[in-house]
Amino acid sequence: MTSVLRHRYGRAIGSGTLCVALLSGGTAGAFAASPSPSPSGNGSASPTGTESPSPKGTASPSPTGKTSITATPGKSSVKAGSMVTFTGRTKGLKVGSPLVLQHEKNGKWTALKATAKVKTGNSYALVAKLNDKGTQHLRVASATKEGKVHSPTVTVTVN
Template identity: 40%
Template sequence: MVTLFRNRRARALAACALSAALVSAGSAEALAASPTPTPKPSMSRAAASVTVKANPTTVKAGRSVRFTGRTTGIPTGTSVRLQQEKNGKWTTLKTSTKVEKGKSFLITTRPTSKGTHSYRVMVGKTHSGTVTVTVQ
């Protein structure tokens, strides 16, 4: 009977030692194998952008031109300003509007001088590409 207890005790001790060895070896291996944690990218806003189209692109002097467009990464309610290129410099016109709920906008002007005019819109520090309007 004494030998039975010794065998059980020896088996239990061996099982504990083996378990401890496996646990410590597994955690040491896991620590050694795991790379340095890299920070996850934060959810940042998409880059701000704005597009614009003119309609019509050819107009008689004094008639309205509608500039419509869409924005990305710009909050609703942000001011939209129309600019015209004059002598190589962009001049902000008095007309303005705001970015609407669907991230779109509509702004109008009435060019009075004949010729080809270049326009763009500014939303904050972001500007659109240039559109050309011919005034007859």
């Protein structure tokens, strides 16, 4: 029970942090969404010019190092057949680049019918209908000329 609550609190804090980063936009949002290393290499720069230590456990950069996608589901638990909205931001992808929602099934990632395009401001929103009951491991992916890029895996429970 305690670990379940801890997991839910962690998910809520992570979602709140991402929402603040997405809403702040501009340079403050860029610093919050993707910390850049400081000239000394032992921390990250902040909008105020002060240095803060590098966060532990952050997602590793994408294989290309230039592009990335974030994904946040609107709900972490839904009924079978319900719609879920996934939102996020991209880095290094052109406006209009196609995105697709993928789910992991039998160890392989397969595309669902949910698609979206990168909007001005590098954001996106896609809506998916989840029918398969159980824990769904999902990610948002792009297969463009910039290379195959995908978001970290997110989990949605379908009852």
